[in-house]
Amino acid sequence: MPPIDDFISLLTAALAEGRYVKLSLKGYSGKDADLKSIDIARILIKREEKLSLTYHYKTKDIVKNHVPDEAIDMIARYLEKDFSSAILHTTDYDLTFPAMKKVQPRFKQAPPLSHDRQKHRHVDPTRPYLQALKITDSHGTVYKNAQDKYKQIDKYIEIVGGLIQGLAAGKIRHIADMGSGKGYLTFALYDYLHHVIDRPAHITGVEYRQDMVDLCNDIARKEQFKNLSFVQSSIEKFDTKSIDMLVALHACDTATDEAIYKGISANATLIIVAPCCHKQIRAEIETTRQHNDLDFLTQYGIFLERHAEMLTDGLRALILNYMGYSTKVFEFISDSHTPKNVMIVAIKEEKKKIKDPAILKSIHNAKSYFGIRYHYLEKLLDIKTA
Numbered sequence: 001m002p003p004i005d006d007f008i009s010l011l012t013a014a015l016a017e018g019r020y021v022k023l024s025l026k027g028y029s030g031k032d033a034d035l036k037s038i039d040i041a042r043i044l045i046k047r048e049e050k051l052s053l054t055y056h057y058k059t060k061d062i063v064k065n066h067v068p069d070e071a072i073d074m075i076a077r078y079l080e081k082d083f084s085s086a087i088l089h090t091t092d093y094d095l096t097f098p099a100m101k102k103v104q105p106r107f108k109q110a111p112p113l114s115h116d117r118q119k120h121r122h123v124d125p126t127r128p129y130l131q132a133l134k135i136t137d138s139h140g141t142v143y144k145n146a147q148d149k150y151k152q153i154d155k156y157i158e159i160v161g162g163l164i165q166g167l168a169a170g171k172i173r174h175i176a177d178m179g180s181g182k183g184y185l186t187f188a189l190y191d192y193l194h195h196v197i198d199r200p201a202h203i204t205g206v207e208y209r210q211d212m213v214d215l216c217n218d219i220a221r222k223e224q225f226k227n228l229s230f231v232q233s234s235i236e237k238f239d240t241k242s243i244d245m246l247v248a249l250h251a252c253d254t255a256t257d258e259a260i261y262k263g264i265s266a267n268a269t270l271i272i273v274a275p276c277c278h279k280q281i282r283a284e285i286e287t288t289r290q291h292n293d294l295d296f297l298t299q300y301g302i303f304l305e306r307h308a309e310m311l312t313d314g315l316r317a318l319i320l321n322y323m324g325y326s327t328k329v330f331e332f333i334s335d336s337h338t339p340k341n342v343m344i345v346a347i348k349e350e351k352k353k354i355k356d357p358a359i360l361k362s363i364h365n366a367k368s369y370f371g372i373r374y375h376y377l378e379k380l381l382d383i384k385t386a
């Protein structure tokens with residue numbers, strides 16, 4: 001039997017009999033100048049077995065998952081044309097290709113299928129920028145006091161990475177991250193887009209604290225993140241004309257509205273905000289309180305706070321709908337990690353009616369029902385509901 005067929009049938013048997021540990025393809029000589037090697041792991045995604053191919057490039061890794069049959073065909077083609085050698089690790093032996101030499105196995109046990117064993121991480125904790133941001137130590141271990149932050153970064157990347165991958169390639173070219181602070185989420189998004197999913201985009205972090213801007217620019221320079229920069233500016237003054245995605249995470253009170261307004265004005269495809277405090281609407285509720293049937297809720301501080309949060313963000317979503325965006329509002333990370341955990345995602349729908357009078361009526365009715373004279377975002381957009 002020719003070595004490729006022989007190798008593939010031993011690979012197939014190891015997979016079928018649960019002896020498969022991993023496979024590495026090496027000695028690449030194809031057309032893609034920066035590709036070095038591929039590692040292949042067996043994983044479960046939504047209870048379905050897949051082979052996960054990690055393509056190692058000079059400066060990034062790209063992961064692609066395939067059903068086993070499809071992946072095995074690809075591996076056979078790779079060995080025919082592009083890769084000159086391979087090593088298959090099984091629990092019985094390690095097998096080298098093309099020599100077809102069996103040696104003692106390096107691994108005694110097949111690893112548990114990774115997605116079932118532990119939650120899949122989207123942010124590799126060994127990435128150097130995480131050390132520079134003091135999230136991890138030099139071994140890639142997350143510091144105890146940074147665990148919540150790391151979980152938040154990982155969840156953020158899972159959500160936002162998925163949203164960007166759902167859009168046509170090239171749709172998102174410039175992202176503004178408003179109120180970028182220490183830049184944890186900004187760096188993670190940049191790294192993921194450039195080095196994991198190959199959807200490169202320019203990202204600008206906008207922050208009015210000069211010390212944070214300097215710190216982040218310094219790290220971006222050291223990491224050679226060439227299309228990542230931070231500017232000292234208020235959200236209000238930043239020129240967003242060229243952006244097609246806007247992010248504002250934990251920008252206080254009406255700063256979130258300023259950011260949404262900027263995104264809408266730039267006709268951004270994607271607007272993602274995780275609001276922080278909700279003082280403007282809370283003050284409205286307190287000022288216009290009618291002493292009516294809702295008093296039993298708003299007399300308690302905590303309920304008043306939650307009521308203000310729901311109203312503020314519910315109206316934000318409604319206003320975004322009015323401006324031609326479809327919206328999702330959800331808890332993006334458990335409130336045991338952070339209380340600031342609601343995310344609003346707005347996607348510009350080309351076919352959606354803009355300024356639909358029915359939505360305008362809903363905004364008007366909601367405000368009068370809850371005794372709210374105005375929402376700050378409505379003012380910015382000069383929306384007149386009555």
Ligand SMILES: C[S@@+](CC[C@H](N)C(=O)[O-])C[C@H]1O[C@@H](n2cnc3c(N)ncnc32)[C@H](O)[C@@H]1O
Pocket residue numbers: 178179180181182183184185206207208209212233234235236248249250251252255258
């Ligand atoms: C709570 S931090 C969040 C940082 C980051 N987005 C995150 O979620 O990790 C909010 C940041 O927004 C900045 N900020 C708030 N309002 C702003 C405004 N109007 N213009 C620019 N920066 C603002 C603050 O200086 C602060 O660094």
